[in-house]
Amino acid sequence: MTKPAFDPEKNLEDLLKMESEEANPNAERVGDKPGTPVNESEFNFNIKPEELESYLNQYVVGQEETIEVIATKVCTHFNRMKLEKKLSDENRLVGNIKSNMLLIGPTGVGKTYIVKLIAKKIGVPFVKADATKFSETGYVGGDVEDLVRELVHESNGDIAKAEYGIIYLDEIDKIASSFGTYGPDVSRTGVQRNLLKLMEDADVDLKTPHDLASQVEAAMEAQRTGRVTRRKINTRNILFIVSGAFSGLEQIINKRMNKQSIGFDKVRIHGDDIQEVLKKVRTEDLIEFGFESEFVGRLPVYVVLNDLHEDGLYKILKNKHSTVVIGKKMDFKAYEIDLEFTDEALKIVARRAHHEKTGARGLLSVVEKILIKFEKSLPSTGIEKLVVDENLIENTGTVLKKMLLADGIQGFQKEFLIEHGIYLDFKEEAVEEIQRVASEKQKSVRQLCTELFHDYFHGLRLLKKDHFTISKEAVSNPDDYLNSYIKENYNKQA
Numbered sequence: 502m503t504k505p506a507f508d509p510e511k512n513l514e515d516l517l518k519m520e521s522e523e524a525n526p527n528a529e530r531v532g533d534k535p536g537t538p539v540n541e542s543e544f545n546f547n548i549k550p551e552e553l554e555s556y557l558n559q560y561v562v563g564q565e566e567t568i569e570v571i572a573t574k575v576c577t578h579f580n581r582m583k584l585e586k587k588l589s590d591e592n593r594l595v596g597n598i599k600s601n602m603l604l605i606g607p608t609g610v611g612k613t614y615i616v617k618l619i620a621k622k623i624g625v626p627f628v629k630a631d632a633t634k635f636s637e638t639g640y641v642g643g644d645v646e647d648l649v650r651e652l653v654h655e656s657n658g659d660i661a662k663a664e665y666g667i668i669y670l671d672e673i674d675k676i677a678s679s680f681g682t683y684g685p686d687v688s689r690t691g692v693q694r695n696l697l698k699l700m701e702d703a704d705v706d707l708k709t710p711h712d713l714a715s716q717v718e719a720a721m722e723a724q725r726t727g728r729v730t731r732r733k734i735n736t737r738n739i740l741f742i743v744s745g746a747f748s749g750l751e752q753i754i755n756k757r758m759n760k761q762s763i764g765f766d767k768v769r770i771h772g773d774d775i776q777e778v779l780k781k782v783r784t785e786d787l788i789e790f791g792f793e794s795e796f797v798g799r800l801p802v803y804v805v806l807n808d809l810h811e812d813g814l815y816k817i818l819k820n821k822h823s824t825v826v827i828g829k830k831m832d833f834k835a836y837e838i839d840l841e842f843t844d845e846a847l848k849i850v851a852r853r854a855h856h857e858k859t860g861a862r863g864l865l866s867v868v869e870k871i872l873i874k875f876e877k878s879l880p881s882t883g884i885e886k887l888v889v890d891e892n893l894i895e896n897t898g899t900v901l902k903k904m905l906l907a908d909g910i911q912g913f914q915k916e917f918l919i920e921h922g923i924y925l926d927f928k929e930e931a932v933e934e935i936q937r938v939a940s941e942k943q944k945s946v947r948q949l950c951t952e953l954f955h956d957y958f959h960g961l962r963l964l965k966k967d968h969f970t971i972s973k974e975a976v977s978n979p980d981d982y983l984n985s986y987i988k989e990n991y992n993k994q995a
């Protein structure tokens with residue numbers, strides 16, 4: 502085998518050329534044919550639709566019909582691939598359309614979540630991006646082929662594995678030509694065209710034409726080893742899932758369905774009705790929305806996700822996998838505080854989140870808003886447990902103040918008892934006064950108590966007291982109060 506000559510003086514163009522087949526006919530090629538595994542990383546797919554369905558239903562709330570379709574089509578896709586791998590080239594179907602999917606649904610109802618869970622369960626590389634970041638030329642944002650290269654990155658360079666990956670593109674509705682605010686029409690249509698090539702069967706170069714450094718590196722490697730490593734990845738088996746909110750699509754569908762009816766004009770569709778109309782979506786509606794027919798043609802499976810209502814949001818919070826509750830508990834656990842939510846509290850959170858109209862995304866922002874002041878203040882106290890209940894949610898300020906007050910007073914009581922063996926009891930009016938003075942003087946309750954009563958032990962010892970009640974007057978005038986108390990009681994004692 503002849504090694505290709507390498508001359509560092511050669512210009513860059515030659516180096517790059519050397520990477521190509523013609524320039525290096527004798528080099529031994531490794532896994533060069535697209536679609537064949539490089540390092541025989543076997544793809545062991547063995548999941549049945551019902552298994553994937555029940556797995557997803559453990560995590561995802563209120564999307565049963567969607568999950569049924571997605572789980573089935575994803576499983577069939579991967580099982581088909583397994584079958585086709587065994588077939589000889591002649592027996593493979595030509596022009597076969599794979600089950601790329603379109604998910605339609607408002608924000609925060611689980612589109613991304615479902616796809617991520619699937620990729621995790623199946624163990625295939627997964628790449629997610631927003632369709633808006635691409636431009637036709639690839640100059641502005643990126644080139645759609647970058648997605649395929651990213652899959653290789655995700656699979657740590659294992660091309661065979663990357664060829665079984667899932668590419669998930671969100672905000673696909675924004676590349677419809679009717680979409681008003683993003684980029685010119687032609688560019689959006691161009692992105693659709695570039696994508697549709699990938700969605701079917703295309704070979705993508707691993708190295709981008711503008712990535713000179715890696716091109717040079719590859720050329721040097723070829724020179725050194727006499728081998729040209731595989732540079733292309735085939736997209737035939739890559740599953741594409743695209744999604745978007747498709748606002749306004751319901752109008753198009755409605756118009757089509759009502760064509761025959763007389764006097765039809767644009768009617769406003771609300772709430773659940775939108776979802777019901779969307780579920781009737783047909784290819785022609787998507788074309789009317791602004792997609793090229795060839796693009797829609799590569800998406801044979803459509804699913805429409807449900808809007809999540811108060812009840813659904815509550816179920817998400819109660820779900821044992823809910824990241825909102827678990828995540829928030831961990832935030833507090835980081836300060837050694839146990840956090841708990843009552844069911845009543847979770848219902849209020851769900852109700853408030855529903856008003857935000859951001860699906861499950863609203864849950865976290867509602868919880869954050871309720872707890873932020875507690876998260877700030879409790880770590881500097883001795884408080885080890887926080888129960889979030891209805892009262893706490895409705896009166897956050899008061900509840901927090903009370904907690905801090907109780908913590909400050911208890912802390913001082915404990916310290917006084919340990920140091921002097923005297924238990925100080927605080928009347929309710931005294932506690933209120935302490936709170937008032939503390940906020941007026943901008944001092945913590947504990948600090949104020951120390952200032953007011955630290956010297957009380959001299960007098961109380963004199964009286965041989967092991968128990969003393971602090972009244973409001975004691976707070977307002979600690980020295981006078983103690984003095985007159987001593988005078989009165991010392992004589993009595995004597």
Ligand SMILES: Nc1ncnc2c1ncn2[C@@H]1O[C@H](COP(=O)(O)OP(=O)(O)OP(=O)(O)O)[C@@H](O)[C@H]1O
Nearest residue numbers: 560561562607608609610611612613614817861862
């Ligand atoms: N149906 C659901 N069941 C359980 N959890 C959910 C559901 N929908 C959303 N979530 C939670 O909310 C988070 C955000 O949802 P997700 O990312 O799936 O939204 P999306 O539908 O992709 O919205 P967007 O259109 O804004 O991207 C998820 O990570 C998950 O924790």
Ligand SMILES: [Mg+2]
Nearest residue numbers: 612613614671
């Ligand atoms: Mg998403």
